[in-house]
Amino acid sequence: MSIAHTLLRALDRVAPARVAHAHCDIPCGIYDPHHAQLAAHTVIRMVDLIGQLEKPGPDATPEQRQEYHNKLARYIATKEQHAEIYKGEVRVLWGDYFKPEHVQQFPQLHDIVWKALKSASKGRQEINLQGAEDMLNQANEIAEIFWKTKGVATVKAKAPYPTARDTVYPKLG
């Protein structure tokens, strides 16, 4: 540490220096719509699992009821969590990655993002397969735009998960 630095730092006690940000927000440049797509798959899967869960009948034992409630609670908790992950991921792409020139090129972007966030609220609040599928469809639309802005071609393929819905993937390498 130089003498000049020590002196200037001492001056800070009298009158703090203003800060010149070399700012950042760290635009690290690392974004990918895949997280949102994956979260939508999880929400779809949880809705499916909830639907497949056998409800305890009138003569179910307390243990069977307990097991039912335990599974249901876990599916719901996961659905809540992944709907929220989805919203966070979509907001980051929208607010941090996409630039005004992208919106000029893809004027539908704001509307898709708005619909995606609304679908995710529905996917979170309700046991609603359509809402969950809308989440994935909108994440796919966002992914298509995202990869176009990167100059990367995309392909729509059935996801290799139990949900097996059409998903937009980048054609890399």
Added chain:
Amino acid sequence: MFPLARFRVDDQSMEPALHAGDYVLVNRWAYRKVEPIPGDIVVLRNPEALGQFLVKRIASGTAGSYVVLGDNEAHSRDSRHFGPVPKDLVIGKVRYRAKA
């Protein structure tokens, strides 16, 4: 207006020329008679948040409008994002640097 202003550098976008924690002295009169030239390190108001200051390097400029870039491209938000900056947002030229 006193010509010298003190700023403390935050974050990394001007590495290796400036590091977080360095102090710089800025000549606010530097561009009264001459224009900024490519290579000058300047403190400017952030065009995206006018209450905030940025430190960047002039890359090019014409007629009162300047492209500013951080030296550390991967960690800099600059004219690549917010476009050229009008001269009246430029506070002054960095004249002296005290290393942290």
